[in-house]
Structures are given as structure tokens and as C-alpha cells.
Amino acid sequence: MKLHTLFIALISVLFFSCSPQKKTQEEDTKNWIWVHANKDRTVEEWTRLLKQYNSIGVKAILLGANTEVLERVIPLAHQQNIEVHAWMWTLNKNGDSIAAQHPDWFSVNRLGESCYDKKPYVGYYSWVCPSIPQVQEHILNKVQSLLDIEGVDGIHLDYVRYCDAILPKGLWAKYDIIQDKVYPQWDYGYNPSNIKLFKALYGYSPLDLDDPNTDENWVEFRLSTVTDLVNKIADLVHSQNKQLSAAVFPSPRLSRKMVYQPWDQWNLDAALPMIYHNFYEEDIAWIGETTADGVAIVDGKFPIYTGLFVHDLKEEDLKTATELAVKSGANGWCLFDANSFEKFHQSKID
Secondary structure (H helix, E strand, O other): OOOHHHHHHHHHHHHHHOOOOOOOOOHHHOEEEEEOOOOOOOOOHHHHHHHHHOOOOOOEEEEEEOHHHHHHHHHHHHHOEEEEEEEEEEOOOOOOHHHHHHHHHHHHEEOOOOOOOOOOOOOOOOOOOOOHHHHHHHHHHHHHHHHOOOOOEEEEOHHHHHOOOOOOHHHHHHHHHOOOOHHHHEOOOOHHHHHHHHHHOOOOOOOHHHOHHHHHHHHHHHHHHHHHHHHHHHHHHHOOOOEEEEEEOOOOHHHHHHHHHOOHHHOOOEEEEEEHHHHHOOOOOOHHHHHHHHHHHHHHOOOEEEEEHHHOOOOHHHHHHHHHHHHHOOOOOOEEEEEHHHHHHOHHOO
């Protein structure tokens, strides 16, 4: 009981001390948490967890779950005044049985290797090409199926990008690689469909170039294919008066270079940049610096909520990180993820 009281006191201080004093749009100020759903969790367990999230100032959950679980959790969350946004993998189609029937949908690297049968980095990387009409239709159908769930507040896009051309520096040792530039085996987007579209626009193929990544047209082309898809999704989501958010790389500058993700150009209601400083071998101050960079580039188009990797943050660092985010212009913060948060703080939750 003593530890539980200490926990509540600690996180209450964390929330209220980093709450912004002034916001031009109060409704944009909130905190989030990514939640991987356990389908066997009972109503009582969900109620306990939702009350816990509420107690630390979380007003929206990004819930990765099937329809049955979403339908169970949404009314429980709304009782706690917590929004529920359906969290979906967008262009990484690992485990997607429909995509698996279409090898031609999958992204191809500069060596001609397809994600369909040769996974880059990890076994669950199954990237599809955003410019293929059938891929777009498949993704939009998935979005619509989530929008059809009664009470859902929004759609949250994850893996909405190309495969990592350059990994965060802190991960290079894990994969025994050095990525001081974009190398062919990690350079994706060379699908026949992309090449055909690009050649029709510019009259040449990127494969004719010694280093396609020095060609501005080719780089911008891939950026535009992701933007076009996201903005089609945005049109669908907004037509049904729901919100669209996305988990994105730390800042538009980094995301363009690393994964061809120009998220400042998207028609979002919220961006949640994953500012996981340890992945980049940076100190905690980088969270504030990178948040400020994104806020400046977006320039008020939509609010930013700084994503924090809980596992790499001690309790005092978590408080510092949330304060840095808000002081740097974020409208709040988002924790990755609920399971890590519970495990990390288990001694005090019990």
C-alpha cells in the first residue's frame, strides 16, 4: 500500500509539473500511451489499467488489437474519458494473409531483392510498395474496417514509410553494420511499379544512375509516394469525422533521410515522433532539441506529442523527458509502451 501511494504521488507530480501553462488550443493538450492488447484480458483488468493510465494524465490510448478487443475496450476507456485510436501497421504487412498472396506488392531493394522472400534486418519486415493501386486499396479497406467499429476515436498509422535505409546509430552494433550512407541492400523502392511511374515522369530510370540516392528527383519521388498514400487515408478518415495520427521518426529532417518519411507534409491531426534518444546515442537533452525541430518545421499544421521509450528512462529521467517535450513545444507526450511501463514500474504498481 505504501509503495502504491508513492507511485501515485510520483506520477501525479510528473504529470502536473510538465503540464503546459498556456496553449492556444486546449483540446490539443493531452498525453498518450501505446498499448499492445492482450485478447485474454478481462473487463476488470482493462478497467484497472485504464484507471491507472488516467491517473498519470493519459487521455488517449493507441490500441493495437482486433475488432473484438477494440469493441470491448472502447466503452470502458470512454468511461474514464480516454480516447481510443486503433493502431495499425500500414506498409509493413507482416502476417497479412491477403498481402502474402501478392508477391508483386512487396518492396524491392536496389539489388533486386524483394521483402517477400528476403527480409531486411528482422524476420517481421515485410514491406509493401505504397504506389501500387492494389496496395493502396487494401490499406484503405483496412482503415475503413477500423472506422466501422462503434465509438473509435481515430486511426493511428505505424510503419508508414519505406524500410530503414539507415538505422539509428545505436542499432548498428546489434546488426554488425555501418551505415554511413545508403547502401544498395537497404535501399528500397525499386519495384517495377515505382520504376515505371518514375520513368514516365522523368524519362530515365534510377537504376541507370551510379548512386540513385544523389538524384533529387528519385529521392523526392519516394517521399511523395508515401505522402500520397497518407493523404488518401486522411481524406477517408476525415470524411467520417475521425482523427488521424501517425507514429513517425524523430524529426522530418531525420525521417526523410532514414526512411523516406516526409511527415510534415501529411494531413494529420497529430504526429507522435518516436524520439528515442538512446537509439541515436544521444543524451536526454536531445529529446527537447528534436521536439523543437519538429514543432518548428510543422509550424502549427498539427500538434506534436513526443514519443518516449520508457524502457530506457529511469523514473527521474522520465519526468525530465516529459518536461523537456512540453517546454520544447509539444502538446504532450506518448509512452512506449504500456507493457514496458507496467513492467518497469511493477514494484510500485503492486
